[in-house]
Amino acid sequence: MKLDSRNAECAAEKCELFADFFSSVYSDANIPIPDFDFGWNFTVSQCHISPSDVQQRLEALDTRKSAGPDDIPPVILKFCASVLAPHLAIFFSALLAHSIFPSRLKRGYVIPVFVASGDPNNVKNYRPIVIQSTIAKVYEIIILDHLYFHFRKCIHPEQHGFLCGRSTISNLLEFQDYIMKAFSDSDQVDCVYLDFSKAFDRIIRRLLIAKLKAYGVSGSLLKWLNSYLKGRTLIVKFDGSFSRPVLVLSGVPQGSHLGPLCLFMNDIGSIILCSFLEYADDIKLFNRIRVQRDYEVLQETLINIFNWCHANVMDLNETKCVVLSFKRGFDITEHDYVIHNTVLKRVASARDLGVIMTPSLSPFEHITMRANSLLGFILRSTKVFNSPYTLVILFKSLVRPILEYGSVIWSPFQRNHRELLESVQRRFIRMLGIRLGFTYRTTPVDDVGSLFDLPPLEVRREHTDLLTLFRLVNGILDCPSLLDQIDFTVCRGTRSRSIFRRQFHNTYYSYHSGLSRLLRTGSNVPTHIDFFNESLYSFKRKLKLM
Numbered sequence: 001m002k003l004d005s006r007n008a009e010c011a012a013e014k015c016e017l018f019a020d021f022f023s024s025v026y027s028d029a030n031i032p033i034p035d036f037d038f039g040w041n042f043t044v045s046q047c048h049i050s051p052s053d054v055q056q057r058l059e060a061l062d063t064r065k066s067a068g069p070d071d072i073p074p075v076i077l078k079f080c081a082s083v084l085a086p087h088l089a090i091f092f093s094a095l096l097a098h099s100i101f102p103s104r105l106k107r108g109y110v111i112p113v114f115v116a117s118g119d120p121n122n123v124k125n126y127r128p129i130v131i132q133s134t135i136a137k138v139y140e141i142i143i144l145d146h147l148y149f150h151f152r153k154c155i156h157p158e159q160h161g162f163l164c165g166r167s168t169i170s171n172l173l174e175f176q177d178y179i180m181k182a183f184s185d186s187d188q189v190d191c192v193y194l195d196f197s198k199a200f201d202r203i204i205r206r207l208l209i210a211k212l213k214a215y216g217v218s219g220s221l222l223k224w225l226n227s228y229l230k231g232r233t234l235i236v237k238f239d240g241s242f243s244r245p246v247l248v249l250s251g252v253p254q255g256s257h258l259g260p261l262c263l264f265m266n267d268i269g270s271i272i273l274c275s276f277l278e279y280a281d282d283i284k285l286f287n288r289i290r291v292q293r294d295y296e297v298l299q300e301t302l303i304n305i306f307n308w309c310h311a312n313v314m315d316l317n318e319t320k321c322v323v324l325s326f327k328r329g330f331d332i333t334e335h336d337y338v339i340h341n342t343v344l345k346r347v348a349s350a351r352d353l354g355v356i357m358t359p360s361l362s363p364f365e366h367i368t369m370r371a372n373s374l375l376g377f378i379l380r381s382t383k384v385f386n387s388p389y390t391l392v393i394l395f396k397s398l399v400r401p402i403l404e405y406g407s408v409i410w411s412p413f414q415r416n417h418r419e420l421l422e423s424v425q426r427r428f429i430r431m432l433g434i435r436l437g438f439t440y441r442t443t444p445v446d447d448v449g450s451l452f453d454l455p456p457l458e459v460r461r462e463h464t465d466l467l468t469l470f471r472l473v474n475g476i477l478d479c480p481s482l483l484d485q486i487d488f489t490v491c492r493g494t495r496s497r498s499i500f501r502r503q504f505h506n507t508y509y510s511y512h513s514g515l516s517r518l519l520r521t522g523s524n525v526p527t528h529i530d531f532f533n534e535s536l537y538s539f540k541r542k543l544k545l546m
Contacts, residue, residue, distance in 0.1 A: 001013075001014045001017055001018075001121055001122075001123055002017075002121055002122055002123065003017045003020065003021055003122075003123040003124070010241075011238065011239040011240055011241035012241045012243075014238055014239060014241070015236045015237075015238050015239075015241050015242060015243035016236075016243050016244065017123050018110070018112050018123055018126065018128075018236040018238060018243065019110075019234075019235075019236045019243035019244060019246050021123045021124060021126075022110060022112075022128045022234070022236065022246070023234075023246040023247075023248075025198045025201045025202065025251075026201060026202075026247075026248055026249040026250045026251060027202065027249060027250055028204065028205075028249040028250055029204055029313050031204065031207075031313060033206050033207060033210045034210070035210070035214075036210055036211055036213075036214035036267070037214055038154070038211075038214050038215060038267060040154060040214070040215055040216050041216075042150060042216045043216045043217075043218055044146075044147065044150045044216055044217055044218070044221060045217075045218045045219030045220065045221050045222070046096070046219060046220055046221055047096060047142075047143055047146040047147075047221060048093075048146075049089050049092045049093045049096065049142055050089060051085045051086045051089040052085075053089070053142050053145070054081075054084075054085040054086075054088045054089045054092065054138070054142065055081045055082060055085035057138050057141055057142055058077050058078055058080075058081035058084065058085060058088075058138060059078060059081045061074040061075075061077055061078045061134065061138070062074060063075040063078055065134070066131070067134065068108070068109060068131045068132050068133040068134055068136075068137075069107040069108060069109055069131075069132075069133050069235070070104070070105070070133035070134065070135055070136075072133070072134055072135060073134075074134050077134055077135070077138070088135070088138070092139055092142065095139075095224075096143075096220065096221070096224055097220060098220075099220045099221075099223030099224045099226075099227055100224070100227055101139075101224060101227045101228040103231055104133075105133050105135060105136035105139070106136075106228075106231055106232045106233065107133065107232075107233050107234075107235065107245070108130045108131060108132050108133075108232070108233070108234050108235070108253065108254075108255065109130070109131040109234075109235055109236075109237045110128045110129070110130055110131075110234045110235065110236045110237065111128070111129045111130075111131065111237055111238070112126040112127070112128060112129075112236065112238055113126060113127055113128075113129050114126055115127055128234075128254070129254075129255070130234065130253070130254040130255040131255060132253065132255045132256055136256075137256065137257055140228075140256055140257040140258045141257040143224075143258060144257050144258055147217075147258075148164075150216065151215070151263060154215055154263060154266065155263070155266055156266060156269040157480070157481070158269060158276055158277050158278055159266070159269075159278045159279075160174075160277065160278065160279045160479075161278065161279040161280035161282075162280065163478070164478065165475070165476060165477055165478025165479070166477075166478060166479065167477075168279055168353040168354065168406070169406060169408055169409070169468065169477075170477055170478075170479040170482065171277050171278075171279050171353060172352065172353055172355055172406060172408075172409045173408060173409065173479075173482055173514050173515065174277060174479065174481055174482060175277055175284070175286070175352070176361065176409055176513060176514050176515075177482070177485060177513070177514070177515055178275065178286065179286075179326050179361060180361075180509075180510050180513045182288050182326070183326075183327075183328050183361075183507070183509070183510060184505075184506065184507070184510055186328075187288045187289070187290060187327075188288070188289045188325055188326065188327040188332060188333060189286055189287070189288055189289070189325070189326040189327070190286065190287060190289050190295070190298060190323065190324075190325050190326075190335065190337075191284055191285065191286040191323070191324050191325070191326065191350075192284065192285045192286070192298065192302065192321065192322075192323050192337055192344065193282075193283075193284050193321060193322050193323075193324070193350055193352070194282075194283045194284070194285065194305070194316060194321050195316065195317045195320035195321050196281050196283075196309075196314060196315065196316060196317070197314075197315040197316070197317045198251075198315075199265070199281035199314065200251055200252050200254065200281065201250065201251040201254075202250055202251060202313065202314060202315065203250060203251050203252055203264050203314075204250060204312070204313050205226075205229045205230065205250060205251075207264070207312060207313070208229070208252070208264050209222065209225065209226050209229075211263060211264060211266075211267070212225060212263065215263055225258075228258065229252065229253075231247075232247075232248040232253060233245040233246060233247055233248065234246045234248055252264075264312075265278075265281060268283075268305065268308055271301070271304040271305065271307075271308055272285065272301050272304070272305070273297050273300055273301045273304070274286065274287040274297050274298050274301050275287060276301075279353055282353065283305075284352065285298060285301055285302070285305075286298075289325075289333060289335070295335045298337065299335075299337055299338065302337060302338070302339050306339055306340055316339060316340075318339045318340060318342040318344070319342070319345070321339060321344050321345075322344060322345050322346070322347045322350055323337050323344050323345070323346045323347070324346070324347055324348075324349070324350045324357065324359065325346075325359060326357075326359050326360075326361065327359055327360075328360055328507075328509070332359065334346060349365055353406075354405055354406060355405075355406040355409050355410060356369060356410075360509075361509070361513075363410035363411070363412050363417060364417060366410050367410070367412060367417050367420055367421055368420065370402060370403055370421070370424075371403075371420050371421060371423065371424050374399055374402060374403065374424050375423075375424055375427065377399065378395070378399065378424070378427070378428055378431070381394070382394070382431060386435065387435075388432045388435040388436060388452065389452075391428075391431070391432060391435070392432070392452045392453075392454070395425075395428055395454075399424070399428070400425075400457075403421060403424060403425075403457060404457065404460060404461065404464065407461045407464055407465075408464060408465060408468050408514055408518070409514055411461050411465070411514075411517065413512040413517075418458055421457055422456060422457055422458065424457075425449075425454060425456075425457055426445050428454075429443065429445050429448050429449050429452075429454060430443045430445065432448055432452065433445075433448050436448065462521060463543045463544075465517060465518050465521045465522075466521060466522060466525065466529075466539075466543060467536075467539070467540065467543070468518060469500075469518045469519070469521070469522045469531070470531055470534075470536070470539050471536070472486070472518075473486065473531055473532070474531075474532070474536075476536065482515070485515050486500065486515075486519065487500065487501035487503070487519075488500060488501065489501045498523040499522060499523060499531060500519040500520075500522050500523045501519070502519065502520060502523060503516060503519065528542065529542050529543070
């Protein structure tokens with residue numbers, strides 16, 4: 001392994017290289033701390049931890065997870081929950097009353113993971129994955145349960161990360177709906193994708209504590225959060241060896257439950273003048289471009305964000321911030337957007353939360369990338385496998401989720417696009433047929449697919465649409481702006497069974513857009529599938545029988 005001019009041969013030296021590289025992002029700038037005022041008048045100063053709270057969280061632990069620095073496996077804590085819960089509740093309550101988070105629980109293991117590009121021998125091509133102690137995570141999530149009720153109303157509605165009922169899909173659906181409405185008016189939408197450098201690792205903790213205080217956290221709870229953040233250490237674990245402990249000077253703990261709900265970037269929404277959406281620290285700014293002023297509003301927002309970053313000791317990576325203009329047709333008006341004297345790069349496509357976005361919102365590039373890359377993966381990785389059931393597990397676990405991620409956004413309506421996706425699974429099924437004694441060409445694809453529970457991908461995408469619609473109308477997917485787009489119909493006769501009102505669309509692409517397709521699919525379901533009086537489990541079971 002190498003880091004700049006340094007080289008390491010043995011495992012211990014490699015760990016030290018990783019420790020030096022990962023710790024280089026931390027800093028504790030000595031800056032004056034202002035008195036923030038966000039206009040909130042509630043106060044939360046303490047939490048009550050009961051044995052039932054602890055037992056509930058212990059019993060919910062995932063036994064497949066490995067032990068952290070405390071060397072206590074989750075399986076021990078889970079199956080001894082009823083015995084341990086009363087003692088841990090007393091322990092947690094005493095620590096909270098004295099505003100102490102134990103230093104033994106502040107340790108974390110860092111596992112370097114290769115980023116799948118570049119030189120695998122270069123330390124800079126690895127990212128850190130932090131494993132925290134299980135007891136520490138149980139303690140954190142109990143505190144989070146108490147804080148979430150208060151913080152939920154502080155977080156601005158454009159944030160789709162950190163919140164129950166929000167996801168990347170809700171973020172992308174809302175974005176797609178905005179663009180489709182602009183397309184209907186023949187408008188152009190300019191979008192700027194911002195990239196923050198190590199956002200959660202460079203947070204100045206004194207600034208964070210000041211912001212939490214302004215949001216209403218006070219008393220022993222605020223002191224406990226201060227203790228929770230300070231004095232943290234990380235130990236790199238690599239190739240069976242360990243590095244020296246590295247002191248974490250800034251940021252919020254990676255791999256923790258409380259870390260994401262820090263509200264440090266929440267106030268950035270007050271300085272944004274155009275439309276925007278967030279997922280954690282991923283921010284996209286967008287605006288309809290009709291007149292010169294629309295472009296200027298987006299540029300003024302970029303200036304405000306740069307000034308906010310300077311005041312909050314955050315860094316924008318100008319070289320990775322890109323501009324993408326959305327419009328149907330070729331008459332796109334290009335404006336230069338500038339951050340700190342750097343003209344932002346204009347791109348023809350961008351990866352937005354894992355989905356490839358193009359100016360016309362065509363799914364072709366996203367589908368082609370998925371299909372072409374996965375065909376090679378299947379061929380290379382399964383040559384030596386004999387058991388078809390093992391192959392099916394690998395396909396369902398590793399390949400199919402990639403083929404289906406975000407399908408609510410990009411689900412294809414053109415036959416050649418659907419066939420391109422379906423060819424991946426059909427080719428895999430033919431490989432299964434070879435293990436069963438058929439030749440590649442004579443494999444009965446439909447029969448073998450039914451045998452191994454591999455329905456057509458198009459059917460699964462339809463089920464995903466229906467599940468998304470079910471979650472939306474029942475509040476499981478908590479996104480009021482999307483719920484506002486759903487119109488219900490009142491049946492006036494016995495012939496009409498449609499639940500959702502079908503909207504008129506004057507273009508083919510808007511007719512097949514995400515929300516429009518969801519409502520159309522929901523109106524065509526059999527009458528025995530109820531959107532309003534079923535549990536999610538029952539709804540899923542009936543979809544499989546549909």
